[in-house]
Amino acid sequence: MRAVVVSSVGADAGVADFPEPPASDSVARVVAAPLNPVDRVIAAGTMAFRRLVPPAVAGLEGVARTPDGELRYFFAPPAPYGSFAEFVPLAGAETTPVPDGLDEVRAAALGVPGVAAWLALTRSGHLAAGESVLVLGATGAVGTIAVQAARALGAGIVVGTARSAEGLDRVERLGGTPASVADPAAFDTVLGTVAPNGFDVIVDLLWGTPLAVAATHLARDARVVQVGNSAGPTATINAPAFRNKGAILVGHSNFLASTEERLSAFAQLAGLAATGELEVAADPIGFDDFDKAWHGEGPAKPVLIP
């Protein structure tokens, strides 16, 4: 079958032929498989939670159609198989049905970033209705869903950060209050004005300077959920800011959650997307465009249609 294959340790992933999975393993046809940043980390062999033994098919998740016609979301199919292929064994993978009203491309695009946003707010952030939420980095796949999910979960104030005017506009359209992180002093002022009592939950996809500024706007018993660090691996954190509020910083990874937590998060998000309450970006591509997308030259949210 045609697939995106990592042929040896450290080698680049590339489109190649790969043996089909044995028919006994509940084989299904992959209809949509999103390219997430984590796929590159796994292929590089540096993801502690999913060690790749080449040769193997890349791709952590996707949507497949079973022989009886059902659309199922799947996550972490058994080695050496992956989602970037024509077929995938569902035996041993985490799977749940895609609800009616949600197409396979958007369902696939929801996956990892949606589950990260949902579990960051609920499992790690313990968001309660009416609480204030700050999403640091609200323009990427996780951040745009986090703004909408916070709304759906009944948050009070929801602030989302961006750098560009387009990004700020998008935060507002998704129901958030936009705040620019371009100028740290101005960002500090905006946070103090919008949330004078501080934020109860911060979903942090940036780290670095934006988090250092945001950490001075914590509500009592605040939860800072560390999901990503696109602003840099280190941040200079002020200890009294956390201590005086009894605040918590919690590291989040979808891999630390249970299968039930991941699939429940997906099911709730998919339900919201199916009824139009949640907007999901997705850019379908074919095998021929995959190499460019893998190297970051493709659209914002590539979803492979094998």
Added chain:
Amino acid sequence: MRAVVVSSVGADAGVADFPEPPASDSVARVVAAPLNPVDRVIAAGTMAFRRLVPPAVAGLEGVARTPDGELRYFFAPPAPYGSFAEFVPLAGAETTPVPDGLDEVRAAALGVPGVAAWLALTRSGHLAAGESVLVLGATGAVGTIAVQAARALGAGIVVGTARSAEGLDRVERLGGTPASVADPAAFDTVLGTVAPNGFDVIVDLLWGTPLAVAATHLARDARVVQVGNSAGPTATINAPAFRNKGAILVGHSNFLASTEERLSAFAQLAGLAATGELEVAADPIGFDDFDKAWHGEGPAKPVLIP
């Protein structure tokens, strides 16, 4: 009565006369009152959890003898009274009996630092028996008690840091494994050797570089309890170190706990001290030596005997 009085905002605390509390407020004679760093913060008017309105008596806690002869530990007597005085009103203060076998000076010295160490391990750190503990800054009042309390709570490996040879010896004598933070690279190596699976609970009194190094030695689901920052107010923290372990950084202050939690912590520590299972340092001083002690020129752990 004779007392240590803060006469106006920003003024230094000094020994002076102060009106005795009204007899209706369960007045008791103060027999020992420890000088803690928090007393200076409160006197300076910068402690969010206890705002001082001068003129007022300084001193957050102590041990008093009631008219019927009972020794009681007390915390946070009502304004404008404090523990650095001949008499204190116990009505409105948090109080609990001092157990037999524990003298008033050591009981008083236990107070704030003991409660901080105990609650950092239990309330904030959720220490379970057999887990590994790292005390960053194990030579101060909180740190020395934290090493012993971790042992009493059934921890497995307990590592305590110090800078001097005397400090390292003391950690060992108290039942901990000593580690020097003087050289960050050597500290890193020692932590990796002593706890190859990382630490479950870190009680952090230092912050700064020692915490940045220790944060690369976290066990899965580790809890880093931020109690003090004597190495500096800021630290450069690596985000993936927390994320990949699902680790938590939690800011701790005794003031965030409930009255019941504080008094229960004191009672358990006092019980251990009374039976000789916990060593508590205390250096009794009189009013005449108080000024020097207030300005940091007194003994390590001054306890005023009014």
